[in-house]
Amino acid sequence: MEFRQMEYFLAVVENKGINGAAAALGVAQPTVSQALRGLERELGVRLFHRIGRGMVLSAAGRSLVGPSRQVLRDVAAAAEQLTASDGAIVGRLDIMAFPALTSGTIVDLIAEFCRRYPQARVRFSELEREDNLESLIRDGHCEFAVAHLPLEAGEGLEIVELGEQEYRLVYPAGTELPEGPVRLSEMPDIPMVFVPRGAAMGDAIEDSIRKAGTRTELAVVTEQRESRLPMVIAGLGGSLVERSVAKSMPGQVVERACEPRFLRAYGLAFDPSTLSPVGQVFVNLVHEYLSDESLPDESLPDERLPDERRSQH
Missing domain, CATH: 3.40.190.290 (D-Maltodextrin-Binding Protein; domain 2)
Structure with a gap:
């Protein structure tokens, strides 16, 4: 599981779909879709139910939201330590x-x-x-x-x-x-x-x-x-x-x-x-x-x- 995959996964959750996630991240829609499919293959579970053009979190997807957000906060905290010298x-x-x-x-x-x-x-x-x-x-x-x-x-x-x-x-x-x-x-x-x-x-x-x-x-x-x-x-x-x-x-x-x-x-x-x-x-x-x-x-x-x-x- 890669950090980027978790970031894209959360972007889909928070922006209610791949289109919104791609726009928020500034990347192409196929990039988000590919990252999401790769994460599902690696975990061996479906993270979303595809209903028409909509996407609804599965039980596995819901259980991944909290840990993913914690990882993003931890990574951000590590980045903060690296930039602490300039006071940012x-x-x-x-x-x-x-x-x-x-x-x-x-x-x-x-x-x-x-x-x-x-x-x-x-x-x-x-x-x-x-x-x-x-x-x-x-x-x-x-x-x-x-x-x-x-x-x-x-x-x-x-x-x-x-x-x-x-x-x-x-x-x-x-x-x-x-x-x-x-x-x-x-x-x-x-x-x-x-x-x-x-x-x-x-x-x-x-x-x-x-x-x-x-x-x-x-x-x-x-x-x-x-x-x-x-x-x-x-x-x-x-x-x-x-x-x-x-x-x-x-x-x-x-x-x-x-x-x-x-x-x-x-x-x-x-x-x-x-x-x-x-x-x-x-x-x-x-x-x-x-x-x-x-x-x-x-x-x-x-x-x-x-x-x-x-x-x-």
Whole structure:
């Protein structure tokens, strides 16, 4: 197995096909195809299922993604050692983030990192689930993960809180609401779209609405968190979603803060014992950035999940 083969394999994964991989790598499509076929022959397994013109990772292919990314980071770290004499920071930073958290602080951190270290590369991809962070990091799929807190971190993982995300009320366009925050006791009589019971923030929201004496009819209970806003836009009902999600469709929903506010902390998870040199530089930047940040506005009462702390070990 050659380094170039793994690089081409990951390019196909990350660019969703050979055409995209060839364009990203600046090589001809047959070069990528040949490297991929050679890797499959050498390993004796199919890494992709070819479906029409599309390519879907096989089980073997999925198991190779993490180790391949780890190899690329290790090679980049070795290259960094060779260039250390001129002070350049090179290498590859692999960060995965839950979709609702792909804005704000983490984007500011990545932008500052790229400004300071232009020779380093950053891969910023979507974290589909928050309950398997340990395996994603341990298996090399990413070096850092951004997720909601609190979370069950494995032994040895460090979590640094990056901030808090507010949840906002959203209703279909045209819904008449007074200006300013909406008290839970004064929510409009509109069915709601919620996630199933058992989700930490979802339970806190439902319990607070119930304690406020408001009886809300459920329009839809969806396990797909990302489907809440499209369902609101479609007119199925209202919901409470992350502020970044609520602000993502201006004009298509009516959104308001609620009182009390619902705030949920989120943070950066990583294994300090296996950080690459470029990863350690990023951690240093994170601590520097947070030490300069002022405390958030607490002018309104809020609801927080219990036992949230600035760092967990």
